[in-house]
Amino acid sequence: MPYTISPAFSPALLTDLYELTMLQAYFVERMSDTAVFSLFVRRLPPQRNFLLACGLDDVLSYLEQLRFDQPALEYLESLGRFSRPFLRSLEQFRFTGDVYAVPEGTPVFADEPLLEIEAPIAEAQFVETFVMNQIHLQTLLASKAARVVEAARGRQVVDFGMRRIHGIDAAMKAARAFHIAGVHGTSNVAAGQAYGLSVSGTQAHSYIQAHDAEADAFRAFARLYPDTVLLVDTYDTLEGVRQVVELARELRDAFRVRAIRLDSGDLLALASGARRLLDDAGLHSVRIFASGSLNEEQIDRLLSAGAPIDAFGVGTDMGVSRDAPSLDIVYKLVEYAGHGRLKLSPGKSLLPGRKQIFRVERDGTADHDILGRRDDAVAGRPLLEQVMVNGRRCRTAPITLDEARAHASGEIGRLPARVRALLPSDPPYRVDLSPALARDRDRLERAHEA
């Protein structure tokens, strides 16, 4: 099945046209000095106390593989805007720069660079669109999932989002990002195959409906999959639970159904009622799995109210990050030809130069960060590492998915409780500018005014 995600296109053309018009201008103007671009989020959404950096591995693969194929060059020529010499230069176009980044699974805050790219300006400029697209998507989804995992208080969370996540690429990357954020598994089989993730899923309402009686559906499914999860809410939830109890009586020792799933209605009342029915029948080991338009706030409310729910299937809300479906992420020129660069657009001003994030911890808990110059000598643990040299990954990059997950768990665990919590952190996590970086900015702004 040669399914491609759309009619054929050249991967190098996954970019905004202006990257290419600018590239031709740099080519004509012979501007080839080193540029430093910094990727960061200007403001966190109000419902996020931190972001979980994610997506670096796909960015590094892209940078290593970037080539203009013949169809790309022919298409660009057909636009009538690009000269032969420029198009010929694209044949040899490669990414040859350096990349500094925080490891995937690192919590970051507003203004802190998730990565910085240093390369001849054409290369560093051109990759903007793709790099932003992937880091934005995966950081967005990992950040949302970290909240859902926190809300579930150690109970398993499973990704059910594929049907409403925005497209195939997002469905794959979501499962990946969710794993890093601590989600237990996914319903997405291709993600299981591609990333080695745990996959799960049993039955839909349609399976129940296709049988003349709910009990027939349960019996047939449990015969084939003895340790399955049975979906009980197709007609009447508690009646469905009674059918499961009935099946247990019928099968006796052969009954090994692992859980029931509730997918609609008042989950607190239904889970409590279901738990009582199961316990009264001695089915203490049958667990309760809940799904159906869940998000971190509902999970938190259910568990705070004592709902006897053992695991959660979370779909659309996590998969589209519904309460904050985008981040104010940007990729900005901060240095060119050795000089820091400014931008003063209202609400969009920039900090110049190569940077480092220093995380200052006290007794194993993060207290605040210092955003400084790359070469700053300030207190704290530096978070950005070099991950690519001259267009090749460093041997240590990337860490594996499971390493990123462990890293995320450790780093989130070191955040103050108020920052890990679902409610807005009061006060927000503090990020200071180092004196040297503040001086650089002030000097540049004064120079511009002069």
Place this chain on the structure above:
Amino acid sequence: MPYTISPAFSPALLTDLYELTMLQAYFVERMSDTAVFSLFVRRLPPQRNFLLACGLDDVLSYLEQLRFDQPALEYLESLGRFSRPFLRSLEQFRFTGDVYAVPEGTPVFADEPLLEIEAPIAEAQFVETFVMNQIHLQTLLASKAARVVEAARGRQVVDFGMRRIHGIDAAMKAARAFHIAGVHGTSNVAAGQAYGLSVSGTQAHSYIQAHDAEADAFRAFARLYPDTVLLVDTYDTLEGVRQVVELARELRDAFRVRAIRLDSGDLLALASGARRLLDDAGLHSVRIFASGSLNEEQIDRLLSAGAPIDAFGVGTDMGVSRDAPSLDIVYKLVEYAGHGRLKLSPGKSLLPGRKQIFRVERDGTADHDILGRRDDAVAGRPLLEQVMVNGRRCRTAPITLDEARAHASGEIGRLPARVRALLPSDPPYRVDLSPALARDRDRLERAHEA
């Protein structure tokens, strides 16, 4: 550049695991009768008066190409849940069913099927996840874009969303859906190549910043691209406009800059100020292009206030459908083995059987719809057409992208003004049930209660 959207996976595995566990159950239980699944949206988001159906072409390609490749079968075997005979049956698995759908670009309302799939139950069930994913994404984005186009009152709208749209597949499908909804062009070069869409884009702030003076950047860019658009807000917007005026004086007859672009700040005040500066310099033909966190409400407000803006670049808000980033879309079994099927979960009940939408028009304007049985004899224009027979597209399907765009424009034009408007339609567009369909539902519910 062999960029794939993630580590390798088998396209047939782009599905939820439960589709496969159910498939094995149908296989073991020898359930192979025809099932009818209906895809519809249960409730429209409060900010949508209608949805614009989109994504059918990708669904039909998928259905035609669906095959389990060897790596897929090996992966499924490795899960330890599937029997050899079942896996062997998957080798021959093809979609052989029929599809009825509304043409892409058709406005639809809550409960109205965008498509119905009729096939042996295993086939109709299995395709659920992918079909939902694509129709959801493209309908979501086309519906949002139709609002932006309406707000722009005939001015051009360009898609700038690629950097924050959720992943690569969504960025491609977004450009496609936006075209159908009436958007003029896209910055996404791969979408231009794949779909033949108009692409546009000139320069970013980084290009301006990389030059020591804004005026140098403008001069160099206009020399290379005489009819370009110059971005004027990097440092001080009106000062940037003055630099453009200066450049016009310098270049005289050679000055052919087509437009300036504003990307931040108070767009009403800045566009008015810029217009005055340009007009005072006799540059009446230089147009004003606005971008920067725009959506349909801001565009409507700007134009209502008389902002002299000639075209809009719209990015994230349209690209993630920020005010409604998902639809309550479902794919439900409505008939199996010739019998209508029910579901009674709270808030999620179903209408049974094969359906048709009948649009009743008065004087060329849609008055209301009747949702009826497929074979109903009621007034109105039927909207669902057969687009696939025995797993093959009908010769008339799909219509081309431009046909879909023209269809959308015509159909949206026939909606009542209150339904096309941005504010919630009062009253909402009326969708009645046909007497025959209502009878079918009542009969089934009574039979279930008995």
